[in-house]
Amino acid sequence: MTTIHLVRHGEVDNPEGILYGRLPNFGLTDRGHEMARRVGEHFAAASAHPAELVCSPLLRAQQTIAPLREQLDLPVFTDDRVIEAANSFEGQKLNGRKLAEPRNLLRLYNPLTPSWGEPYKQIALRMQAAMASLRAKLAKHGPDAEGVIVSHQLPIWMTRLAGEQRSLVHDPRRRECDLASITSFTFESSTLVTVNYESICADLQPGQAVAGA
Template sequence: MPATTIHFVRHGQVDNPDHILYERLPGFHLSARGRAMVEATARFMAEAPGMRDLEAVYSSPLDRTRETTAILLEQINPARVQHGLEPLEPVYDRRLIEAGNEFRGKRIGRGQGALWRPSNLRLILDLRRPSWGESYRQIARRVGDFVRQVVRSHPDAQILAVSHESPIWSYRHLLETGHPEHNMFLRATALASVTSITLDCETGKVLGITYADPAAGV
């Protein structure tokens, strides 16, 4: 029975000393700790069975995911070359991008325009069904579209997809519960973590979901 596994990796910590909700804004890059997180995950993936047999690498086009992808490939590609395989180049796919958010550019903590100001509370009263931008259902739908295309294009393969917390968890929650709505404070998608989803290539049925947090100690 052919099955494809997609390894969703969340980007590492971002350098954001002003606590800005950066969403899709340009110019937000991995911090030194974020790079160390991704390096830990890269070592984990390079040593994991089957990782050198990856068939394709996809990434959100934002700065922090591009940088995460580059660090991962710095570990994965040499292992591939040592075994006679071609190095991989990333494909940037907007279906993996961070969720749209009307609060982009605002500070999360104190100050003018802070996320938790009383004037903004009407937008965050229901954390399971956010009204501040792209819905969880929209997010899960675009990630699902990406997954179905990848399974068709890469049957019986191992795939790497670098994305963000909300897209990864919204899609996983949909698969596990039948709906993508959730409390964003209860997500299990740590920075630089790996969520691996295996699907039957013929039926699209989910055969397994595993989770690893190789950067937990960084």
């Protein structure tokens, strides 16, 4: 049995409210750093400590995993496969009027793929590949080994939908993936047996949705 915990990064400093996607230099707010500290404390206090740490290359994810790295004194492996989803609206502050502009409307022709960004299936496949690589690394640590991957909302949600054999087409407002939340996947060999979700920072969530998270 191996367990991989997918952790969403903490709150991002984004006062202009743009969809930042894969843009560099978007780090955590003070509250985001508090979320990151809680993530580190959560895993450090667990009966079984993670044996391997993996992270998205983006700053907000790297800052989120830093307290856990320090708590456990483990190296962090950066894996580009767990990066935020690509999005053609990246860098824009979106609202109804902005989306109605002709250049933006042209991108909205197919919400099932979606046409404005990285295909949902592609996101799920690259996340699953990263998890398979981590499972292989965890095998050397013996039975019941655990690992952590710090990633982003949409990649984590795609992984969960795929693991639960649900449709990848979804309403973004209904994603169960809070900031600094933990979605845990337990495998027996290569077979997924359970998926669990925990929002360890429910009391720290912002009052409205975070753009580009």
